[in-house]
Amino acid sequence: MSRVKRLHPVAIFLLFLSALRELFIPLIAAFIFGRGAASWDFPFTIYFIIGGFLFLFFYGYLKWLTFTYVIEEDELKIKQGILIKQQRFIRTERIYSIDITAGILQRLFQLVAVKIETAGGGIEPEVLLKALTKKEALLIKKQLLKEKVQVENEMIDSAEDDVGHIIQLEQSQTKWVLSNKDLVITALTSSGIGLAFMAILALVTQLEGWVPDEWIVETFGYLFHSSFIFIIVLILTMILLSWLISIVGTVLKYGRFTIIKKGDELEITRGILERRQLTLSLNRITAIRVVESVLRQPFGLVTVYVESAGGGSKDEQLSTVLFPIVNKKSIYEPLKQIAPDFVFDQPIEPLPRRAWIRYVIRKVVPAALIAGLITYFMPYGYVAMILIPMAILYGNLQFKNGGIGRNKGYLWISFRTVSRTLVIIPKQRIQALEVRQSFVQQIRSLFTIQVSILSSIIGKSFRLVDVSEKQKEDLLSWFSYKENEKELNHEE
Amino acid sequence: MRPIPSQKISKSALKVWRMTGALESMVYLAIPVAYHFMYNFFQWPVWIFWLLIVVVAVIAVIKSFVIPTIRWRRWRYDVYDTEVDLQFGLIIVRRVLIPMIRVQHVDTRQGPLLRKYGLATVTITTAATVHQIPALSEERAANLRDRISKLATEADEDV
Numbered sequence: 259m260s261r262v263k264r265l266h267p268v269a270i271f272l273l274f275l276s277a278l279r280e281l282f283i284p285l286i287a288a289f290i291f292g293r294g295a296a297s298w299d300f301p302f303t304i305y306f307i308i309g310g311f312l313f314l315f316f317y318g319y320l321k322w323l324t325f326t327y328v329i330e331e332d333e334l335k336i337k338q339g340i341l342i343k344q345q346r347f348i349r350t351e352r353i354y355s356i357d358i359t360a361g362i363l364q365r366l367f368q369l370v371a372v373k374i375e376t377a378g379g380g381i382e383p384e385v386l387l388k389a390l391t392k393k394e395a396l397l398i399k400k401q402l403l404k405e406k407v408q409v410e411n412e413m414i415d416s417a418e419d420d421v422g423h424i425i426q427l428e429q430s431q432t433k434w435v436l437s438n439k440d441l442v443i444t445a446l447t448s449s450g451i452g453l454a455f456m457a458i459l460a461l462v463t464q465l466e467g468w469v470p471d472e473w474i475v476e477t478f479g480y481l482f483h484s485s486f487i488f489i490i491v492l493i494l495t496m497i498l499l500s501w502l503i504s505i506v507g508t509v510l511k512y513g514r515f516t517i518i519k520k521g522d523e524l525e526i527t528r529g530i531l532e533r534r535q536l537t538l539s540l541n542r543i544t545a546i547r548v549v550e551s552v553l554r555q556p557f558g559l560v561t562v563y564v565e566s567a568g569g570g571s572k573d574e575q576l577s578t579v580l581f582p583i584v585n586k587k588s589i590y591e592p593l594k595q596i597a598p599d600f601v602f603d604q605p606i607e608p609l610p611r612r613a614w615i616r617y618v619i620r621k622v623v624p625a626a627l628i629a630g631l632i633t634y635f636m637p638y639g640y641v642a643m644i645l646i647p648m649a650i651l652y653g654n655l656q657f658k659n660g661g662i663g664r665n666k667g668y669l670w671i672s673f674r675t676v677s678r679t680l681v682i683i684p685k686q687r688i689q690a691l692e693v694r695q696s697f698v699q700q701i702r703s704l705f706t707i708q709v710s711i712l713s714s715i716i717g718k719s720f721r722l723v724d725v726s727e728k729q730k731e732d733l734l735s736w737f738s739y740k741e742n743e744k745e746l747n748h749e750e
Numbered sequence: 751m752r753p754i755p756s757q758k759i760s761k762s763a764l765k766v767w768r769m770t771g772a773l774e775s776m777v778y779l780a781i782p783v784a785y786h787f788m789y790n791f792f793q794w795p796v797w798i799f800w801l802l803i804v805v806v807a808v809i810a811v812i813k814s815f816v817i818p819t820i821r822w823r824r825w826r827y828d829v830y831d832t833e834v835d836l837q838f839g840l841i842i843v844r845r846v847l848i849p850m851i852r853v854q855h856v857d858t859r860q861g862p863l864l865r866k867y868g869l870a871t872v873t874i875t876t877a878a879t880v881h882q883i884p885a886l887s888e889e890r891a892a893n894l895r896d897r898i899s900k901l902a903t904e905a906d907e908d909v
């Protein structure tokens with residue numbers, strides 16, 4: 259019989275800290291503005307602070323004391339709340355994913371946090387167990403998720419045995435590790451650079467507000483006097499700085515990236531400061547995305563993402579990174595180990611020639627508009643005219659990269675937004691297929707196709723613009739369950 | 751070529767859409783009315799007022815006659831044992847196939863206007879998408895809901 263458990267006592271400290279963090283801004287505000295006319299009454303302030311800390315600590319303690327969980331009869335039962343008691347029962351079969359993570363604080367005490375997510379529910383994890391020993395976390399995971407049918411007998415075994423079992427399993431299974439060399443390449447070609455650049459730019463513009471006016475006048479005066487060189491140096495420094503930031507960020511995020519495959523389950527662990535562990539069931543994968551970012555394309559490198567029902571993290575648009583970096587040519591090798599169902603030849607049927615002009619026009623029109631405005635309003639603005647040939651090249655590239663292919667059980671779509679993407683979707687994962695034709699597409703008898711799948715907890719669609727009528731018809735009859743049924747009857 | 755779906759939605763849908771279209775166009779009337787007050791005040795030209803009136807009238811005609819007619823003509827659906835087939839849209843013609851096994855639940859809804867004309871909308875939900883068949887007669891909508899729901903459950907058992 260399982261007994262009711264509490265989190266590791268360190269949770270008191272963590273709860274105290276998170277309460278402190280929530281109160282931080284109001285506290286500071288109260289400190290600065292709330293004093294009013296009162297003078298700095300030293301003893302009072304210090305007592306006030308100590309009292310506040312004690313109170314928060316006590317609050318954390320109460321929270322820890324009142325938070326209990328137990329796994330009983332295939333149900334995770336959680337009771338919490340100091341004044342308002344809250345009970346939450348979650349049936350194990352509704353659990354989609356169990357994430358084991360370790361933030362800096364948790365690692366300090368060699369503990370982990372466990373996130374449990376169920377079908378439905380919002381972006382926030384359904385249950386967050388803030389501090390547990392690794393052993394306990396693994397035990398919970400095993401009880402809730404692991405090989406639901408087989409494990410039933412073993413669950414009677416003592417806790418120690420269970421953990422031993424898991425470790426044994428780990429040793430006998432496939433493992434994929436991101437090598438240090440690949441990590442460095444991932445970091446060097448990370449597209450986080452754009453984001454970092456924007457952040458720095460925002461910071462620099464913010465700084466202006468803090469710097470004295472005189473200084474600004476001097477600087478700007480200097481700027482206008484000096485040639486472009488100063489601006490160029492400034493921009494280059496900013497680019498270099500953002501590159502460094504994105505390198506460090508990527509290394510911290512994807513360092514020690516490991517996938518362990520046990521039967522149908524993938525366990526993805528990654529991160530240097532914050533270890534994230536994520537469990538993903540192979541039969542919950544709804545699509546695989548092979549993304550070739552602009553920075554990586556010249557080197558023939560790609561990133562592989564998986565979309566899955568449940569799981570997925572917010573910072574990756576609810577997808578999960580499967581391989582942070584892998585050579586496009588040898589992509590089948592790791593895929594064969596990890597997700598063999600997706601390994602097969604994927605020939606791509608290109609878009610019809612008549613779609614080319616539409617792809618180009620879509621890019622040229624806005625480019626010409628912008629270039630025109632710049633030319634009209636700015637000195638030397640005609641330099642912006644270079645946008646137009648660039649737009650033609652971009653449109654041409656998008657057209658060339660667009661394509662579609664399928665076999666009996668899978669559909670794959672290739673397209674480019676900025677990065678070139680190939681998405682491979684099993685037929686039985688497609689929730690709905692939409693074909694549409696605009697007024698203008700009708701003239702050239704072109705169509706847009708859109709395939710919807712489930713990703714994490716929301717729908718995600720992939721779209722390919724301007725396929726031919728034949729491609730559209732083929733796709734419809736490939737997907738139609740009604741027509742396939744007819745075919746089957748014919749065969750019989 | 752896959753034929754377009756055979757079933758049309760209720761003719762009364764036209765009445766409802768025309769009415770909502772007309773009601774929505776009323777909102778645009780606020781613009782010429784506002785201008786009317788302004789031109790008295792600032793002595794702006796009168797002809798803009800009449801122009802605005804004409805524009806609103808054109809919008810009203812489009813919203814309450816042209817759009818509902820096109821929409822209604824375009825709307826087709828078919829419910830087979832294994833899938834739902836929809837076609838709709840105004841300028842963009844959209845065609846949607848929803849396999850029965852993917853249907854999670856079906857329900858019918860009815861706003862006050864639809865209720866007045868004995869109409870209801872059938873909403874089909876999959877794990878990733880939501881689709882609607884608008885303005886069917888109440889009876890038909892209820893039958894369709896029950897049928898899809900039954901087919902979806904049966905399809906589930908097959909897999």
